[in-house]
Amino acid sequence: xxxxxxxxxxxxxxxxxxxxxxxxxxxxxxxxxxxxxxxxxxxxxxxxxxxxxxxxxxxxxxxxxxxxxxxxxxxxxxxxxxxxxxxxxxxxxxxxxxxxxxxxxxxxxxxxxxxxxxxxxxxxxxxxxxxxx
Numbered sequence: 610x611x612x613x614x615x616x617x618x619x620x621x622x623x624x625x626x627x628x629x630x631x632x633x634x635x636x637x638x639x640x641x642x643x644x645x646x647x648x649x650x651x652x653x654x655x656x657x658x659x660x661x662x663x664x665x666x667x668x669x670x671x672x673x674x675x676x677x678x679x680x681x682x683x684x685x686x687x688x689x690x691x692x693x694x695x696x697x698x699x700x701x702x703x704x705x706x707x708x709x710x711x712x713x714x715x716x717x718x719x720x721x722x723x724x725x726x727x728x729x730x731x732x733x734x735x736x737x738x739x740x741x742x
Contacts, residue, residue: 666701666702666703666704667679667680667696667701667702667703667704668680668703668704668705668706668734669689669703669704669705669706669719669723670705670706670707671705671706671707671708671711671715671716671719672708672711673708673710673711675711675715677689677719679692686718686719686722689719689722690722690725690726693722693723693726693727693728694726694727697726697727697728698727700729700730701728701730702730702732703723703728703730703731703732704731704732704733704734705719705720705723705731705732705733705734706733706734707719707733
C-alpha cells in the first residue's frame with residue numbers, strides 16, 4: 610500500500626535579486642546613453658528648413674581647421690573621392706556639414722569632388738534659425 614504525504618509546494622518567488630539587477634542595468638544605461646551621442650564638433654551656420662528623419666547616411670564634416678571627416682574618420686580629398694566612387698553605385702545620400710568659418714572655396718571644392726565621384730544626392734546640414742519676434 611502506498612502512503613502519500615501532504616507536501617506543500619513553495620509558490621513564492623523572490624523578486625529582490627531581479628529588482629537589484631534591473632536597477633543596476635538602469636544606472637548603466639543612464640550613464641552610457643549620453644556617451645553614445647558623440648560626434649565631431651562643428652559650428653554650423655543657421656538656416657531655415659525642416660528636420661531630416663534619422664536614417665542611415667554618409668556624412669562628410671569639414672572642421673574649422675580644414676580637416677575632412679567621412680563618418681567620423683579623417684580623410685583627405687583624394688581618398689574621400691575614391692571611397693565615394695566605390696559606393697556611388699548604391700546611390701547613397703551624402704550629407705555635408707561644414708563649419709561656418711571654413712572658406713567657401715574649400716566647401717565648393719569638396720562639393721565638386723562629391724559630384725565628380727558620381728553622387729547625385731547631396732544635402733547640406735545647418736542649425737535651425739531661431740526667429741525672435
